[in-house]
Amino acid sequence: GKFLDGLLLEGQMAPILFILVAFPCTIVAVGLAVWHIYRHLVNYTEPTYQRYIVRIIFMVP
DSSP, X not given: OHHHHHHHHSTTTHHHHHXXXXXXXXXXXXXXXXXXXXXXXXXXXXXXXXXXXXXXXXXXX
């Protein structure tokens, strides 16, 4: 509505909207990456493959 139009038209307010969207996405991505790394290390049954998988997942945070 009117509030969003003001945010998108005013050059100084638009970055705030982007931050409000990007910050939660970043928190979720880092949380999921940490959780996946933890699960791979707890269930470390295929070291040959999981070593590389953990390295790839670690690129997110």
